[in-house]
Amino acid sequence: MRCSHACLLASALAMPLLIPSYTHAAEMLDEVVVTATLRPQQLVDVPVSATVLDGKTLKDAGQQHFEDVLGLVPNLNWASGTSRPRYYQLRGIGELDQYQGAPNSSVGFLIDEIDFSGLGGLATLIDVEQVEVLRGPQGTNFGANALAGLIKIKTNDPVPHYEFSGEATGANYGTGSLGVVLGGPLGIAGQNSAFRVVAQRYRSDGFRTNEFLGRDNTNGFDETTLRGKVRFDFGSDWRIDLSGMYVDQDNGYDAWSIDNSFTTRSDYPGRDAQRTKAIAAHVNYSGWDAGNIESITTYSAVDLTYSFDDDWGNNPFWLATTGYSPYNYYSDIKRTRTTRSQELRVSSKDEPIHAGRMAWVAGVYALNLREANSDTEFAQDVSYDPIGSASVLKSNYSATNAAGYGQLDYDLTDATTLSGGLRFEHRNASYDDSDDIAFSPSESMLGGNISLVHRLSAKHSLRTILSRGYKAGGVNIGLEVPDALRKFDAEYLWNLEVGDRATWLSDTLTTDVSLFYMRRTNQQVSSSIQDPGNPAKFIFIVGNAARGENYGLEASGAYRLDAHWNLFGTVSLLHTRFINYQYVDTYTGDLHDLNGREQAHAPGFQFSLGVDWHDPSGWMARVDVTGKSNFYFETSSNEKSAPYQLVNGRLGYEQAHWAAYLWSKNLFDKRYAVRGFFFSNEPPDFTPKRYVQNGDPRQVGVTATWKF
Numbered sequence: 046m047r048c049s050h051a052c053l054l055a056s057a058l059a060m061p062l063l064i065p066s067y068t069h070a071a072e073m074l075d076e077v078v079v080t081a082t083l084r085p086q087q088l089v090d091v092p093v094s095a096t097v098l099d100g101k102t103l104k105d106a107g108q109q110h111f112e113d114v115l116g117l118v119p120n121l122n123w124a125s126g127t128s129r130p131r132y133y134q135l136r137g138i139g140e141l142d143q144y145q146g147a148p149n150s151s152v153g154f155l156i157d158e159i160d161f162s163g164l165g166g167l168a169t170l171i172d173v174e175q176v177e178v179l180r181g182p183q184g185t186n187f188g189a190n191a192l193a194g195l196i197k198i199k200t201n202d203p204v205p206h207y208e209f210s211g212e213a214t215g216a217n218y219g220t221g222s223l224g225v226v227l228g229g230p231l232g233i234a235g236q237n238s239a240f241r242v243v244a245q246r247y248r249s250d251g252f253r254t255n256e257f258l259g260r261d262n263t264n265g266f267d268e269t270t271l272r273g274k275v276r277f278d279f280g281s282d283w284r285i286d287l288s289g290m291y292v293d294q295d296n297g298y299d300a301w302s303i304d305n306s307f308t309t310r311s312d313y314p315g316r317d318a319q320r321t322k323a324i325a326a327h328v329n330y331s332g333w334d335a336g337n338i339e340s341i342t343t344y345s346a347v348d349l350t351y352s353f354d355d356d357w358g359n360n361p362f363w364l365a366t367t368g369y370s371p372y373n374y375y376s377d378i379k380r381t382r383t384t385r386s387q388e389l390r391v392s393s394k395d396e397p398i399h400a401g402r403m404a405w406v407a408g409v410y411a412l413n414l415r416e417a418n419s420d421t422e423f424a425q426d427v428s429y430d431p432i433g434s435a436s437v438l439k440s441n442y443s444a445t446n447a448a449g450y451g452q453l454d455y456d457l458t459d460a461t462t463l464s465g466g467l468r469f470e471h472r473n474a475s476y477d478d479s480d481d482i483a484f485s486p487s488e489s490m491l492g493g494n495i496s497l498v499h500r501l502s503a504k505h506s507l508r509t510i511l512s513r514g515y516k517a518g519g520v521n522i523g524l525e526v527p528d529a530l531r532k533f534d535a536e537y538l539w540n541l542e543v544g545d546r547a548t549w550l551s552d553t554l555t556t557d558v559s560l561f562y563m564r565r566t567n568q569q570v571s572s573s574i575q576d577p578g579n580p581a582k583f584i585f586i587v588g589n590a591a592r593g594e595n596y597g598l599e600a601s602g603a604y605r606l607d608a609h610w611n612l613f614g615t616v617s618l619l620h621t622r623f624i625n626y627q628y629v630d631t632y633t634g635d636l637h638d639l640n641g642r643e644q645a646h647a648p649g650f651q652f653s654l655g656v657d658w659h660d661p662s663g664w665m666a667r668v669d670v671t672g673k674s675n676f677y678f679e680t681s682s683n684e685k686s687a688p689y690q691l692v693n694g695r696l697g698y699e700q701a702h703w704a705a706y707l708w709s710k711n712l713f714d715k716r717y718a719v720r721g722f723f724f725s726n727e728p729p730d731f732t733p734k735r736y737v738q739n740g741d742p743r744q745v746g747v748t749a750t751w752k753f
Contacts, residue, residue: 105695106667418438
């Protein structure tokens with residue numbers, strides 16, 4: 046089904062308002078607090094396009110992972126190729142993968158205050174208070190890692206009363222999980238001091254059958270989540286929040302098949318493992334007469350293994366079907382990433398909005414990221430190396446970002462606030478590897494914003510913002526990269542948007558509508574080029590387009606029909622294009638001109654529509670429908686996905702201390718693609734062909750929860 050942009054725009058404007066922000070319909074818009082900004086703000090006062098998925102939405106629409114609720118956020122997408130979503134795109138901007146050792150994210154990703162940009166796989170949902178998604182560049186409050194926007198997962202804070210809760214799940218495909226939450230008062234350092242501990246184990250077979258190995262768990266999940274928080278409340282002046290997490294995801298990765306089915310034939314099924322240890326300390330002092338002082342210190346250590354069978358087959362299979370054997374390739378990438386950050390922030394005291402009020406925030410920030418990589422590639426090919434051999438590339442990467450920022454809010458009237466912010470950031474990076482490639486770029490970048498928020502009432506605001514974001518440049522890695530393509534420059538993005546956010550009809554309807562236009566300068570574009578003499582070898586090159594543009598509309602909303610029924614949904618339109626971008630195939634010399642073409646993983650139309658029902662007797666039901674139009678899989682090919690719609694549902698019975706639910710994901714077992722390539726992989730002719738990774742099939746399960 047196809048629809049022109051004009052058609053889609055007309056349909057969007059006809060329903061604005063059938064549908065906005067995914068805060069629970071029973072809550073008032075101005076009760077939702079966004080914490081991903083420099084100071085906590087009520088959603089009605091936030092000048093950027095934002096979506097907040099609250100705890101109730103996550104419980105009713107989600108199941109285990111942030112992946113389950115991605116479709117509820119306008120213009121948010123993800124590129125698969127991993128067991129869990131790791132790389133996100135906002136408004137069509139974001140990485141699709143990282144095969145080499147120099148991470149450089151476009152979408153910031155935080156869990157509480159810890160930066161996990163490019164590591165979104167650890168986003169399990171147990172005991173999460175809310176998910177916040179800020180769209181558009183966050184050049185003032187987050188800097189280089191948030192060119193396209195910021196995703197923040199906020200977990201529940203400790204509370205000074207005892208709590209014991211948990212959940213257990215069983216489902217088809219060998220799925221089972223058990224999680225518990227324990228919290229209570231500390232009995233020291235003030236009456237509000239408390240602790241909270243979370244533990245969960247999740248396992249699943251992973252929706253694939255490996256025909257060659259006779260196994261159904263080569264693409265499976267094995268995930269352990271441990272989190273803890275302690276709050277020390279020293280009266281009205283001091284508060285110290287300590288948090289820590291250990292997330293061990295030892296997942297398989299065997300998702301690709303020669304015939305694009307759920308039956309694989311790999312003799313070397315891959316692994317997508319991520320073991321994360323992280324701690325953070327947030328110190329808040331409010332005894333200073335002029336304002337508040339905050340210190341945020343974080344540390345994380347992540348060990349990753351990402352391996353896969355490059356040829357997706359096995360020697361007996363290739364011999365029987367093509368007579369070409371041995372033909373065996375696999376890759377094994379091991380990474381160790383550590384990050385350390387320190388932020389000092391001072392801000393004025395919170396005051397009610399009134400004419401002449403001036404609020405301010407200023408701070409300094411430093412982040413050091415180190416990543417060591419070991420990339421092993423094994424090749425066994427009857428045409429040139431029937432015995433087989435392995436090559437290993439070892440690399441070390443380090444980047445230090447130091448920034449200073451400030452923001453000033455001035456109330457022109459009792460209803461209108463003018464804000465402006467700036468961030469200056471300097472970045473030093475270094476890279477060296479066993480191929481004797483080394484570089485150490487250094488650059489300074491400037492971003493910021495100016496915004497105007499006008500409140501028509503306490504629950505209705507108009508907003509406009511002009512913001513500038515940035516993303517650091519770098520160097521392309523690999524001996525085969527031509528010298529002329531070795532370096533790429535920093536990208537800058539200007540974003541202009543206007544919006545309306547409101548609660549209507551005696552607090553029964555909430556709406557949020559944004560129109561945005563983004564202009565990209567020196568747009569960084571990633572492409573891959575296949576070596577015709579080695580089907581498993583690719584050159585990955587980031588180049589700069591002269592310009593790019595992304596513009597569209599986002600609308601979301603919720604309507605409470607009565608005490609039992611709620612309607613909610615979102616709609617987003619997106620138009621993207623490259624402006625003056627060409628790249629050359631290193632092996633063939635062919636020139637590829639992408640001027641005017643849409644960008645990858647940027648569907649022009651997305652929607653979600655849902656309904657839930659809660660009866661006083663305890664029965665509940667919820668149905669969500671999400672969908673998107675087609676989109677290009679890659680910059681370096683013209684292959685597109687097909688449009689699709691998915692239906693998820695939940696039926697449950699809830700009482701004060703326990704609940705039970707029957708649920709289904711992809712209820713109608715829709716076949717759809719979440720990643721795609723067009724390249725040569727099948728001997729003996731090695732004709733380029735379309736390959737896709739399918740999304741998960743229908744899953745049905747039951748979940749029981751309890752709370753005391």
